Amino acid sequence: MLEVPKEIKGLIKDGAIFYVSHSGGKDSQAMYSILRKVVPSEQIVVIHADLGEVEWEGVQEHIKEYTEHEVWVVKAKKDFLEMVEVRKKWPSAAYRQCTSDLKRGPIMKFIRNDLKKRGATIAVNCMGIRAAESAARSKKDPFRFNKRESVNGRVQRSVYDWLPIFDLSTKEVFQVIEAAGQKPFWAYKKNERLSCVFCIMGCVNDLRHGAEQRPELYKKYVDLEKKIGHTMFMKGREPISLEDYVGIKAI
Template structure:
């Protein structure tokens, strides 16, 4: 290829997507909350938006908000979140579900499922034979007739442990923007999301159309808002960034990550992690960073979670057995090819239940 042609096809330098409505809201004094999970996307978000916000001279508050999932988190996450907020020079607000952490929520759902008395067989009121069996074989579907675990169709881990507590915090301002590190590259569903939209759950609603801000566009809602009415926006300034651009914003690269993963796999753990600016789970081999056991995570990520969090792994297996439902529909955590302490604890839990039976 002629070198002179390269600029014609080169990707433009990544820039923050800042719609006019976002700038207008911030110039009007809106609060800006930077959501931080400690994953690479949210780390890049905080690292980029904190200095940008200061440079614009906006008068509203800007702070980092982290939803703490408790025992379900990687043990390194809390300290990393504190460091990332401190590095950005932003105050940190940590929110939690008042009734308990994500593991407690699993347990609550398990008990609710057991106490509901839902019949095993389908009926006119519960036709799971129709709803569950058309897309797959009967034995797979019946393995979890009444699952208590979260799933892609029931992401209560997000609604109860993240969005709910964060919404409570965001209610402190009449105009507030929640900045999120969501990227189109992550999934087809995320690729369809807009850069900015109304956060309907805490935006003023009304039976009267002219006052129902939650049903309006962001521009319409801000223009129609009266004092005392809240407008909340979701903003995704990194929506069209690619993975390499994110790593660079975090102070590293995919090539550097690959080098460190090879070191870690070779047993050179200290060298692999020394000076690494991001979450260590990536060096362990994770592609995504969420809680230590994300129901939407790959088997590789779940295996890493089990190997590095063996006690939590054993507890979740216990819940699978007691609740009679596998972590994923048709697939159990016991099937992970774990070694070492994780394997020992798994076998101990399975042995206890075999003896009890």
């Protein structure tokens, strides 16, 4: 059972709405399962940022299968490949425009609008980020006041960011899912992580699996690299094509 911080207990008592960002991945699934035992049901809202054609097929159905709440789907006005073509660059670990524009932006817009409709003033933005995922993520604060999204004026809005499963290991995440009588998304039979089918943060194994499952989408990525003259990955200081990086020729 999750050890609930005293700040969270206070926010629950104050009637905060807990917005659970659900990608369909193992971390989101485990996080939701844990929060169901901690936060009153009426204070939970589940949100999924739809990534369009670059999303794994069946991911939204998977979320709904294991979610007792209504799943609110939000989507940016632009899609990922369109964004890359206009910018003529792929996102990078240092500049993850895909996360800010296609996920965080639409989700925060939904939170602002939903709070207003409810006449509520406190939001807790729950994300399935874990310290074990990377050195950069291990340095994040698992609970913080979001000054940028909060408003203190005629309109009152207090927004907090919370990482409920921040201290869990990958093994523990899968154990939480199993203990809930659930199964992780089917792509985990081969994938280490789940995001876009071809994520800039994905390992070669995950990218190969994506190419096997979605060859038509893989070709779109390969063709777009050639069109804009910019590659998704680097080998040392030299750019490397997606085909060479993955080791599979697009058909």
